Amino acid sequence: MQKLEKLLERVIRRVNLNLRGQDFDAGPFLRPCVPLRKLSQFYAFYGVTGRHPLRFHFSASNLAGSYFLGKCRVDGSVLYKSDIRGDELRAKGDDFHFRGVRMTLDQDEIISISDSLLVKTLVHNRSHDPENPEIFLVKNSAACPFANIHGSPLEGSFLGAFATVDLTTLHGCIVGAFAYVQVGELWHDRVEPGQIWLNQEGAFDFRYRFPAETLAEYIRVEPGRPPAGRFMEFLNASKGDFRRVFDVVHLAPVRFVPKTASLSRYAVIKPKTRIGANVLVAQRAFIENSSLGKGSNAQENCFIINSHLEGNDVTAHGAKLIHARLAENVFVGFNSFIHGLPDAPVVVGPGSIIMPHTIIDVKEPVTIPPKHLVWGFVSTQKDLLDHSVPLATLATSTRMTTVGTMEFAGSGAQFVAAFQNRIDHILESNGAYFDGRKKRGHAQKGQNIAYNIIQPYPIGAQKGIYPTIDIQP
Numbered sequence: 408m409q410k411l412e413k414l415l416e417r418v419i420r421r422v423n424l425n426l427r428g429q430d431f432d433a434g435p436f437l438r439p440c441v442p443l444r445k446l447s448q449f450y451a452f453y454g455v456t457g458r459h460p461l462r463f464h465f466s467a468s469n470l471a472g473s474y475f476l477g478k479c480r481v482d483g484s485v486l487y488k489s490d491i492r493g494d495e496l497r498a499k500g501d502d503f504h505f506r507g508v509r510m511t512l513d514q515d516e517i518i519s520i521s522d523s524l525l526v527k528t529l530v531h532n533r534s535h536d537p538e539n540p541e542i543f544l545v546k547n548s549a550a551c552p553f554a555n556i557h558g559s560p561l562e563g564s565f566l567g568a569f570a571t572v573d574l575t576t577l578h579g580c581i582v583g584a585f586a587y588v589q590v591g592e593l594w595h596d597r598v599e600p601g602q603i604w605l606n607q608e609g610a611f612d613f614r615y616r617f618p619a620e621t622l623a624e625y626i627r628v629e630p631g632r633p634p635a636g637r638f639m640e641f642l643n644a645s646k647g648d649f650r651r652v653f654d655v656v657h658l659a660p661v662r663f664v665p666k667t668a669s670l671s672r673y674a675v676i677k678p679k680t681r682i683g684a685n686v687l688v689a690q691r692a693f694i695e696n697s698s699l700g701k702g703s704n705a706q707e708n709c710f711i712i713n714s715h716l717e718g719n720d721v722t723a724h725g726a727k728l729i730h731a732r733l734a735e736n737v738f739v740g741f742n743s744f745i746h747g748l749p750d751a752p753v754v755v756g757p758g759s760i761i762m763p764h765t766i767i768d769v770k771e772p773v774t775i776p777p778k779h780l781v782w783g784f785v786s787t788q789k790d791l792l793d794h795s796v797p798l799a800t801l802a803t804s805t806r807m808t809t810v811g812t813m814e815f816a817g818s819g820a821q822f823v824a825a826f827q828n829r830i831d832h833i834l835e836s837n838g839a840y841f842d843g844r845k846k847r848g849h850a851q852k853g854q855n856i857a858y859n860i861i862q863p864y865p866i867g868a869q870k871g872i873y874p875t876i877d878i879q880p
Contacts, residue, residue, distance in 0.1 A: 411446060411469055411871035415485055418524045421547045425563025425579050429597060433549050433565050435630030438527045440552055440568075441487060446471040447871035449488070453479075453878070458852045459494055460515060463878040469863060469871050472653070474673070474690055476856075477532070478517040489525045490690060490707050493518050494849060495533050497838065504539040516541050524549040525556075528566075529707050529724050533558035535574050546861045548577075551584070552634055553642070553708060555724050555741050567600060568634040569725070570624055571741045571763060584628045585617070586830070587741060587764040600628070603764055603782065604804065607825065611817035617766075621784050625744065625766060638744065641727070645693055645710070648675045667841055669850040672709070672858060674705075684719065687837045687850040697728075702839030703852070713749070721833050731755065734777070740765065747773070760826055780823075782813060791846070798823050851855040 419434045426433070451470035453463055462478040473486040477493020496516040497503065502535045503510045516783040518532055519542050519660040535558050543560060550556065550566040559572040566572060567584035576592045583600030590606040595804060598604065601617030626636040633639075652658070652675055661676050668686040670676060676688070677695035688694060697711045700718030705711050710727040717735045722728060726739045730747030731752045739745060739755075739762030747753035747769050754763065756777035767773065767785045775781055775791065783794040793811025801808075804819030815822070834840060838848025863873045 408443065408447070408870040409868045411485075411869075412443060414467070414469065414483065414872070415441060415443065415524065416548065418483070418485060418522055421522050422524070422549045422563065422565055425547045426565060426581060428579075428595060429567070429581060431581055432630075436551060436565075436567070436628065437524055437526070437549055439631060439633040441485065441524070441873070446485070446487065447865060449861045449865050451475070451486075451873070452858050454853075454856040454858055456853065456856050460496065460498065460514075462517070462877070462880070465580045465861070465873055466875040468873055470861070470873050471863070471871075472641075478515060480517055480519045480521075482519075482521045484520050484523045486520070486525045486527070487527065489528045489530065491518055491520070492531045492707070493543075494853070495531070496543070497534075498615050503537070503540040505535070508537075510537070510540060511542055514541050516543060518543045518545075520545045522547050523561075525554075526550060527552040528554045528556060530556045531558065533574070533723070534560065536560045536576050548600070551628070553638075553725055553742070557724065557741070568628055568743050569764075570598075571725075573741065584634070584762055585622060585742070601764075603762065607817075607821070609820040610825075611815070611819070613815050613822065615782050615813040617784060621766075641710075645675070648677070648693065649691070667838070667843070667851060669838075669844060671853075671858070673848070685839050685841050685850050687846075687848075687853075694734070702834060702837075704833075704837045704839070714752075717757075719834055719839050720832060720833045721837075723833075734759075736830075737761070737835075738826075744768065757818045758798070760830075783811070 409524045422433045425584050436693045446469050448510045448790040449471035453475040460478050464480045468481045468485045469485045472488035475491045477496045497514050510789050512629040523545050534543045545561045547563045548561040551568040554566040554567045554569040558574045561577045564577040566582045569585045570582045573589040580593045582598045586598045586602045588604050601622040601867045605613040626638050664682050667684045670688045671690040673690035674688045674692040679696040681698040683701040685702045686699045689707045691708050692705040693710045694714045697714045699716045702719040703716040706724045708725040709722045712729045713877040714728045714731040716733045719736050720733045721738045723741045725742040728745045730752040731745045732752050734757035737755045739761045743765040745767045754774040757779040758847045760780050762782040770786050778798045781795045801819040802823045807814045826849045838850035840846040863871050
């Protein structure tokens with residue numbers, strides 16, 4: 408296992424060198440999250456379909472428990488139980504649009520991960536970087552458990568636990584635990600834990616930060632210790648169910664699933680679950696005693712328990728719904744935590760948007776009216792006064808607006824339109840609008856995936872390292 412231990416330390420040194428101007432050591436945050444002795448026990452796996460490009464290259468890396476789809480390359484990295492999703496990679500000849508400028512790709516786009524450490528991290532391409540339109544790059548970077556790298560190339564950056572970088576290129580940046588950024592590009596910046604920041608240059612700027620004492624209850628990160636708090640307690644409770652899914656080769660199929668819906672082989676589907684047409688349930692999702700109406704989806708690392716989704720509802724990567732009732736066309740953002748009670752479910756009206764990294768953990772019944780934007784921490788109905796706004800009201804804003812401690816500047820109309828357009832794109836991409844012939848999406852394209860496994864050296868100095876592997880059509 409000597410090579411694996413040296414690889415881990417080598418990556419940490421490279422991350423630290425790239426962050427040398429920020430007085431930051433990534434090692435104490437990363438080492439407690441990597442169970443070195445277990446990294447030789449897990450297989451990695453990749454998907455083969457007739458609808459996605461096939462090309463994988465792995466060298467000098469550990470890939471324990473990780474999943475790959477699309478064209479991917481991994482060199483000199485440690486990926487532990489991470490999902491590398493390349494199902495939206497552009498192909499040679501496709502157009503790439505950026506700020507009104509159109510470029511044509513000269514070659515197929517590929518996800519390239521080098522000299523990096525990703526722990527239970529989601530990587531989804533959806534690239535927006537005009538400098539490297541053919542390569543979605545993660546280099547000299549590290550991410551702690553349950554971070555999301557969504558359309559966000561990274562160079563020399565560090566993501567804390569449950570952090571999300573969304574359509575943002577990072578160079579030498581630190582993003583704290585449970586922070587969310589969608590700002591286009593950042594250079595040698597530091598985003599504090601619990602900071603929610605959306606910015607579109609010349610259009611709008613949205614900012615909110617969780618109070619430190621609230622954040623500490625849900626996610627606590629201390630050097631030398633693994634992440635702790637209610638989020639981790641909740642996730643640890645489901646470990647046994649996921650262990651069975653990954654240990655068993657053949658699982659009994661879920662009954663009564665429509666032909667236009669797709670349930671990942673690596674999702675946990677518990678009893679009393681109903682799946683509607685055009686529904687997508689991604690790998691590592693957990694569904695129990697819930698109904699997902701037509702066109703709804705549960706993306707990677709989502710939990711939907713004792714809940715009802717009316718239809719065309721988006722549950723983005725890492726979001727959790729417990730005792731919730733969602734009307735049609737509700738969006739629940741990345742890593743949000745919506746926790747109702749058996750006798751007091753959280754009720755969300757049609758067309759509402761729950762911002763990424765929102766915590767709704769109720770002490771009493773809470774109802775969110777139709778077409779509202781919600782953010783921050785909510786535990787009572789009264790809390791909505793400082794943590795929500797009607798979308799129609801926000802759309803009229805043209806100057807600085809504050810609601811509670813949230814600050815918004817710029818064009819509310821552009822902010823609302825951008826969000827609604829993106830939600831529509833997500834639904835279309837996931838196949839929610841499939842009519843039997845047209846508008847096929849991930850729910851239809853991912854129904855027939857063949858999974859192939861690869862394993863590391865089991866003994867010796869290279870124990871835990873995967874052999875160099877090149878897989879082509």
